[in-house]
Amino acid sequence: MAQLRIRGVRSYAPDRDICFDLSSKVTLIYGQNGSGKSTISGYFYDSQADKYRHCAFESPHISHYQVFNQEYIDSKFARADYQPGIFTLSEANQESQDKINSNNKERAKLSARLEKLNEEIAEKEGMKETIVDHCARDIFNRTVNDRKSLSDFLDGAKIKRSFYERMVATPLSDVRTTTEALTDKWRMLSQSEGTLVGEIHIPPTTVLTEEAIKLMQEPVMPASSTQFSALIQKIGNADWVRQGQHYIHDDVCPFCQQSFNVMAFSRELIQMFDESYQTSLGTLSQAAERLAQDCDNLAEFERRVATHAFVDEGSPILSLVKTVNKGVQILLQQFLNKLKEPSQAITPENIQSALSSLQNEVDAFNTRVRENNRLAENFGQEKRTLSADVMAHLRRICDEFFTERDRQLGELQNEVDTRLREVGILAAGKKTLDDETNTLTGQLSDIQPTINIINANLRLLGITGFEIICHDDEMKLYRLRRGNEPEKAEVFKSLSEGEKTIVSFLYFIESCSGSLTPETVNPENKLIVIDDPISSLSHNYIYEVAALIKRKIIKAAAARHVVILTHNMFFFQEILLNSGRLQDNREAPVNWSLLRIIKSDYSSCEKLSMHEMLNEYQALWQTLKDVRDEKTQPVVLFNTMRNILEYYFSFACKNEKLKEALESLASEHSDAGEYDSFYRAINRHSHSDGRNIFSTGVIDKERYLKMFRRVFIQTDDDDHYLTMMGESKELPETGD
Template sequence: MITSIKLMDVASYSPTSPVTINTDNKKVNLFYGLNGSGKSTLGNFLQSSADPIYQKCEVLPANEDHEILVYNQKFVQQNFYEIPQQKGIFTLSEVNKEAEEAIENADQAIRKIIEFQNQIQIKVDGKKKEITNETTALKDTVWKAKSKHDRTELEFCLDKFKTKDKFLQKIEGSSSPCDSTFKELKKEAKELNEQNGTPRESIQTISFIGNYVEKEQIFVARIVGSKDSYLAELVEKLGNSDWVQFGMQFIKDNGPCPFCQQELQTDFSTSISQLFDTTYQSKQEEILNLKNVYESSISSLELNLNSGAFVAEYIADNSELSTAKALLLTCLKDNLNLISDKYNKPSEIITLLDTTEHIEHLNNIILKVQSEVVAFNDKIKNKKIHLTNITQKFWSLLNSEYAALIQATTEKIINLNQDVENLNVDYKNKNAEKREQENIIIENSKKITNIDLSIKNINEQLKELGLQGFQLDKVTDDSQHYKIIRQGKAEEDVYNSLSEGEKTLISFLYFLESCTGATDQESTVILKRRIIVIDDPISSLSHNYVYDIATLIHHKVLLADFKQVFILTHNLFFFHELLMLNAPSNRPTPYKLHRVTKSDYSLVKDLQRNEIQNDYQTYWQIIKDCMENHNYINMLPNAMRNILEHYFTFIHKKEALKKALEELGKSSSEFKPLFRYINRESHSDSININDFEGIDVDKYIEKFKQVFEKTGYDEHYYQMMGLDKPVAPIEVA
C-alpha cells in the first residue's frame, strides 16, 4: 500500500518545495480540485513514475510489490486511438473447480512468499539503517576534530573539506607516515604566514681574538723585586713585596715612612727603587697590556653578540643560545678580574679559565640556528610548497589519530553489507519460487478464461446506461481482440464516430473490466496487488451519468479486493456521490479526502467532510478568495462565468443575463473580452482560451456585481458574498 507521495518540480508543482500526500494507510483516497489545479499530474506520475520528468518525485514505500492501473487521457489514447481494436480482457467464465483451487493455492503461496520477502526487506532496511548509523557516528566523531583546528594557524588545511563526507574521505585517504606534531605544524605555519615573505638574516660563528692571553705564562710566574737592594732579603723574608711596591707611591723626599711614620734613612728611597727595578716594571706593563687586549677583545665580542642577527627575535628567543652566550661572557669577565688582580699583585700566581670550549659550544649552537635560518628562508622562497607539505602532514596526523576508529567502523560496515548481500540472495531465491506459483496461475487461468465474458459484461453495461446503436464484438471467432460495431453498419472506425460522452463511457467500462482481468493469457491477475487510479471519469459526461459512474466505481472498484484506490475529480456532485455510496455517516471512515488547489503552485491538503461545499458555493468562494489574495486571479473569470451560467439557468433568466452583458459591454469597452467569455455557453469549446493577465481584480468584481444589479438580483450577490447591502440615502424634499 502506498503510504505517501511526493510531487516536486513537475507541471504546476513547485521546483523547490515538495508537496507530500499522506494516505494514512487508507485503502480509498478521494481527491477534489478544480480543473487545472494539478490533479492529473498525480495520476500521470503513478502511471509513469520512471519517466525522467518525475526524477524529483517519490512514492513510498518504493519497493512495494504492486501493479498500478490508471484511467486517464493517456489510457484512452493508448487503447482507443492508437490501435484499430481493443485487446481482449480475460476474466473468469467457466467453472473449473480444480483450476480455481490451484489458482487459489498458488495465490496463497505467493502471499506467503511476499510476506517472507517483506520480512527480509525489513531486516535489510534494519541492516542498512545500522550502516547509516555507523557511518553517521563516525562522521560526527571525526568532525569534532575540525572544531579543534578552526580559527587556528592550521585552518587553511581545512579548505575544500567543509562537509562531513569530504572531511572523512580526506582523512581516510591520508595514510602517509608523519613524525611531526600539531604543535610543530602550527608553529611552522605561523612563521611562514607572519613573516609575510621576509627572509631571515644569517648568523655567523664568533671568534675571540684575546683567547691567546689565557695561555700566557706570566700569569703563573711570581713577579718580585730585585735582589740588589739591601731590602730585598727582608722583603722576601716577609713575603710582602706587593705591599711594599704599592706603598712606594706614598714615599716623599725627606719625609717619614708612609707605613710606620718613623724617620727614614737617607738612602732608603734609593734602596726601594733598586728593589723594583726596570725588569719588574716591564713585567707589570706586560700584564697591563695583556689586560687591555683581553678587555678590548671582550668588548668587541659583546658588541658582536648584541648587534645584527643576534638581536633578532628568532635568535633572542633561543634559550639554548642565550644560555651559552651568558656562560661565555661570565667566564671572560672572571678572567678579566683575575688579570686585574695579577696586575695589582704581581707576586701572586693566577690560573685563567680556558674559554675555548665555551666558544666552540656557542658556535655549535650558532651553526644549528643558522641551519634553521637557511631552512626557513627556503620555506619563504617556496612558501606554497611548504604550506602544501604542512597540509599533507596535518591530514596524516588526523589519519593516525582516527585510524583505529575508522578501521573498526569499516569492519562493522563490511560485515553489515555482507549480511545485506546474504539477505538479498534469500530475497532473490524467493523470486524464483514466486515465479513458479505465478506460472501455476497462468496455466490454470488458461483453462477457465476467455474474452467472451468481458464482451458480455461491457455490452450489458452499455444497455443499462441507455447507450444503444453500438456494441462490442470479437474481431474474428478465434481472435483474442474485440472492436466496437454499429448494428447494421460495416463501419470500421466506429470509435471516432462516437460523441465525447459515448467515448468516455465505453473507454471507462473497458478500463473497469481491465481492473479485474488481464490483457493477455500469459499475465497473472492478483487483485490484492493492484492499485487502481481513476482520473475524472465524468469530465465530458452530462450530469445524467454522474450517479451511474459513481455506482459502477462503488461496486466494481471500491467493493473489490484491490490493494488501494485513488480517485480524482473536479465535479463536487460526483465527489458527494462517492462519499454517500461508500461512507455513510454511521460507519467508520474508510477513506482519506484530499483537496488540490493552485495559486502560484499546486498544493494538496487534507480535506474534512464537513468542509466540502457544492460547486456553486465553491465558485463564490473563489470570488471572495480573489478579493483577499490576488494569486487566484487566473481562476476569477472562469468562476464568474460558472456562477452566472448556473444561477441564471436555474431561475430561467438566461436572456436577461445575455442582455445585461451586452449592455455592460457597450458601456465598458475594456471589459468586452470578459463579457464575451462569460456569455459563451460551451465550456469545452477550445476557442474559449483567454488571456486575462494583468486584470484589476477589484474592477472586475465590481463589473461582476453590476451584472446582478442590472438584472435586479443584487440581493443574491450580497448574500453569497456575505456582505450587507448598502442602504440608499433618503432624499429630503
C-alpha cells in the same frame, strides 16, 4: 513514495514545480473544469511528450500506468474501428484457475514480505548513517584542541563531515608523538621556509699560562741585594718607587724634591728592578695584550650573535656571550691592575666555566641552524612528511571511536546480510511462481469473458442500443455493433456523449483487471488514473460508475496507487462515501488522500478535508448570500448560480424539469431583454461555457437573485431556495 511534479504545462507555472503526493492507496482530486486536472492524466498517458519535459514522476515501485481520460477515449474508440481484446481467464479448467489464484495469493504474500524486508534493510542502512554521524561528531569533539593547534594541515577538512572522511582515508600507523611535538616541528619548519642562515663560532680566546697565573697570584717584588732596595722593600714602597722613576729628569729627587746624585740613584734603581723583575712584568704585559684582543673579538662576536635571525634579547646564547665577554673584561682589568701594582696578589677571574657553557650552547645553536637549513632546502618533502605524521597522530586519537563504529556497523551489516539472503530466496520463489502462472495464463486466457462482462454492465445501466462483439477471434479484436447494422458502420460516432464515455469506461475498467496480451495478465506495481468519468452528460451513471471503481479497482487492489480526478461534486462525494466508514476525527479515509486543484494565475494544489468537501454545496449558497449581503463582488454571481443548478438538479435527477423551467421562464420574459438572456444563458452547461452575460457596468444583484429564485419556484423547489438562502416566503416583484 509516489510523487508527481508538474511545471510549465498549460495552466501550470513555468518557473516552479507543483507537487502531487500520490503515495496513498487512493488519491481523490477535485477541481473545476479548466483548473488543470487533465494535465495530470495527460502526463501519465504520454509522459514522453515534449510538453512534459519539465515534469517527473518518482516512485520506486511503479512501472506501468493505466489512464482513463479523453485521450484514451479518442485513441481506443473515436479514432479506431476495432479495440484490442482484453484477456481474462477462461472457466474451462477450474484446476488451473485455482492454481493461478493460489499462486497469485502466494505471490502477494511474498511481495509483502519482500517489501517488508526491503523496508527493514533501508532502515538498517539509515541506522548505519546515524552511527557514522555519531562517530563523526565524537571524533570532531575529541580532537577540538588538537585540530586548533594543527589547523594548517586540515585544509578541506575543517568541518565535521570532511574531517571524518579525512580520518577514514588515513590508515592507522605506528607513529607515536604528541600534539605539542608536532606543533614544535611545524613551527621550525614554517620558520625555515625560504630562510637559510649561517652558523656561529666562538673566536679563539687566550689561555693563561701557569706562569702568568702564578705571577698574578703572588707579589712581584724587586731585588733586595742592596741597602737601598732592602730599605724600599722594608717600607713597602717598591711599586711607588717604580712608578716615580719615570719622573727623574734632573738633579731634583721626584720623591722628596731635594737635590741628589741622579747617576747614583739610577744605578740603585737598575739594581733593584733587575732583569728577573722586568721579565715577570713582560709576561704579565703579554697576557694583558692578548686579553685586550680577546675583548675586541668577543665584542664583535656579541654583535653578530645579537643580530642573528634566530636570536632575540631573551635567547640563552646571547646571555652567555655577554657573561663571557664581561668575564674577559674583568680578567683584562685584573692584569692591568697587576701591571700597575706588581706587588699585589690577585686571583684571576675564572672564565672557563662560562666559556664551556657558551660552547655547549653554540654547538646546540649550530645544530638547530643546520636543521633549519636542511628543512629549508627540503621544505616541500618535509611538510608532506610532517602532514602524514599529523594525520597519523589524529587518526590514532580517533581510533577508539572507529573501533566502536566498526563494531556497531558490523552488527548492522550482519542483520542486513541475513535479510538480503532471505530477499534472494523470496525473489527466486516469486520468479518461480511468475513463470508457472504465465504458463498457465497463456493456456487459459480468453477475450470472451470480458465481452460478456462489458455487455452485461451496459444492460445494467439501461444501455441496450449497442454492444461489444468479437471482431476477429484469431487477432483478438473487439468492435461495437448496433443491432443489425453492417460491420463497417461507425457505431461509436453515432453514440451520445454520455454513451461514449460509459462504454469507454467499461472497457477501461476491464482492462485494469485483465490484460491486452495473454502473457501479462494483471501486472503488478501499476498506477491507475481515472480522469472525469462523469460529465454533465452522464449524471445518471454517478452511482454505478462509483460502485464499479470501488468494486473492480479499489477493493480488488488492481493497482498499488489509484488516482481519481473529477469536477463533479456529487461523484466526488459518492466515491468518498464508498470508501467505508468516515471518521469525524480524520481529514480523509484511511490510506486515502484528498486534494483540490485551484487556479488563479496558475494552477496549484492543496490538501482537502472530506468534511470541508461534503459542505461544498452549502459553500456555493454561502457565496450567493455573501453577494446579497455585499460581502462579495457580484461578478461571481452568474457562474455560482449555474454551478448550483447543475449540482442540485443533477443530484435530484430533475435535469429535464430544470430545462423545461428555464425555457418557460425565458419565453415568459422574452420582452424583458436581459431577463430573457439570463434564463437562456443559465441553461448552458457550466463545464462547456464559461462566458458571463454580465456587462462591465453595474450589476443589479437583487434583480438577478429574484430571477434565480423564480427557477426554484418554477420547479416546485422554492422551499429549498429559501432554506439555503435563509429567507422568507415573500417574493418581491421583478418588474422594471
